[in-house]
Ligand SMILES: Nc1ncnc2c1ncn2[C@@H]1O[C@H](COP(=O)(O)OP(=O)(O)OP(=O)(O)O)[C@@H](O)[C@H]1O
């Protein structure tokens with residue numbers, strides 16, 4: 001198992017947001033996490049990433065066989081966890097170009113590798129754009145494309161995408177999905193894939209372009225249902241989140 005989450009409970013600002021979370025993601029698998037607004041999806045994302053204000057009060061997170069529950073975020077990233085944030089902050093004074101070099105494990109004074117430059121071009125960023133401060137004044141679509149470009153530079157083993165398609169137009173969703181498929185080794189046969197992913201989405205639109213192996217529905221801070229992602233999505237469309245969860249046998 002690449003990522004193993006056992007009986008996790010998480011508090012934010014002394015309020016319990018998540019409890020009884022069990023989640024197991026194997027090497028090469030893509031899981032999708034669905035759930036209504038405020039159900040705790042981003043909280044789970046931040047807890048796995050290890051942001052200090054997301055306090056784990058019970059349970060543990062195991063990554064690559066190592067207990068990372070109380071490890072700091074930088075160490076988790078070094079171990080191979082990568083993320084695309086729902087709303088990443090702007091970083092004044094840090095050029096996208098320089099951030100990409102660090103993510104690609106290069107010195108700032110070196111040139112960006114030709115490979116990353118090509119990827120930037122494919123993601124519609126020219127040299128002038130790469131000189132801009134990270135996320136400062138970027139449009140919604142530019143922010144999402146920049147997040148994916150950074151992941152391509154970092155090449156992580158486990159990637160969490162928080163709402164990768166929100167605020168993105170159809171052409172750009174297809175472009176992002178293509179790169180997400182590259183990141184998640186979708187061009188290889190399932191048994192040969194190495195990189196794993198967790199895609200967080202409330203609309204599920206991205207699943208038309210990126211295939212997931214397993215789906216989970218988060219309701220009120222608990223995983224209420226797991227199973228075939230497309231079937232779950234269809235149930236949600238027909239019955240709404242509550243209806244979907246009611247007809248699903250709770251697994252934990
Ligand atoms: N600092 C905080 N103090 C108190 N409650 C918080 C804090 N941060 C988050 N919450 C609450 O935790 C709950 C879960 O929020 P979270 O952002 O994880 O939801 P989400 O499922 O990602 O929603 P969305 O689909 O809107 O992105 C919300 O009710 C939110 O208000």
Ligand SMILES: [Mg+2]
Nearest residue numbers: 041042043086
């Ligand atoms: Mg969220």
